[in-house]
Amino acid sequence: MVMDIRVLTPDRVICSTTADEVILPGLTGQVGVLDGHATLITALDTGLLRIKLADKWTPIILCGGLAEIDRNRVTVLVNDVEELVAVELSEATKELEKATSAIENAETSKARLDASVELKKATARLEGINYLS
Template identity: 45%
Template sequence: MSLTLRVLAPDKNVFDGSADEVILPSTTGQLGVLPGHISLLTAIDVGVLRVRADGGWNSIALMGGFAEVDSNEVTVLVNNAELGSAIDRGAAETEFQKASSAVANMEGQPASPEKVKAQQLLNEARARMQASKTSD
């Protein structure tokens, strides 16, 4: 028995296929889903979704959204997503370094919309970098 996984962004169908196991980056921590999992609805954080299929693991960078598990079907609706295998590893690492520097430069400053935006960009860059490294 396997799961059916669908990852949908507003402008594209990122993934649609079967999986033996799915690990979701929920807002309350990592959530593993195996066949026969109880039905649930959860918020998805910026992070990396991991998919085990055909004995190997693949990754998808997610930019927040929701996931529903029901009857061995996992549907993930996100703001944006990208297959780890489609991410340029060097560009993702450079983007992460830039975002890290921007957040470090704002350390000690009072909370501001710019500081929140910089932290969000750092989280997204981290997810892209991690997904690019785990899709081999």
């Protein structure tokens, strides 16, 4: 049986589809959602949302937010998203190295925080490449 999933930002609907399985990037780790999941509201971290339908995974990079799971419906409210369309492995690897270097060289706590968000995005991009084939 499938469930409905909607991914929304403040200004647009990113996707509204059905899914067999959803994996959310929770603040304390990944949250897997299958048909019949218990009702839940959870905070989301910057990371990779994975939506599975008919043995095909669709990756979307989320930039923090909330998810509500209720009666086979998953609603994801996020600040922003990055949709992975065509990302080259070499480009994603360079972005990861750049983000890692930015954290190591950060001189203020704000710079370190900004760099850690970029590192999470770069890691999610690299992880998401595996789902694009």
